[in-house]
Amino acid sequence: MLQMPSRVVHQDVGLWGADAGEFEPRRFLAENRGKRAKDVCFRAFGGGKTLCPGRHFATNEVLAVVAVFVARLEMRVAGGGEWVMPTGEGTNVAAVVMEPDGDVEVEVSGREGVEGV
Structure with missing residues (x-):
């Protein structure tokens, strides 16, 4: 198995x-084909020649975890404040999945009525 850090490859000045x-x-x-790196240098998770064969499995796993969270847990803003949508301006969206610019602090507790489940 070979793993490549796509962020490093996608930001390589030499490429x-x-x-x-x-x-x-x-x-x-x-018209810029001659100025850019070869197509094999673009290693995106979800498209092109390197389309991930496990993408459907990964998507279903994420949906299953979110469903369990929604069904069994209460999540509130830490300290009782208001939800504020995090920004992702500090992430290079062309290279990687966007990351929040800061921590998103929450308080998690069990949902009432599903304690014994």
Whole structure:
């Protein structure tokens, strides 16, 4: 098995040029083909020549965990505040799944009525 850190590959200046760390969608246009890295350097999880064969399994696992959370747990903002949508501006969206810019603190407790389940 071979594992490649896609974030490192996708931001490699030697492969993509000086603007490798920037969101530059025009690099994939046909007229820029000679300026960009070979197609095999783009190792996205969900598309192209490297489409993940386990993507459906992974999606079902995530949905199952979320369903258990919703059915059995109460989640509230820590300290009783209001929900604030986290931002992901500090993440390079072209390279990796977006990450929140800060921690999302919550209080988790069992949902009333499912204690014995």
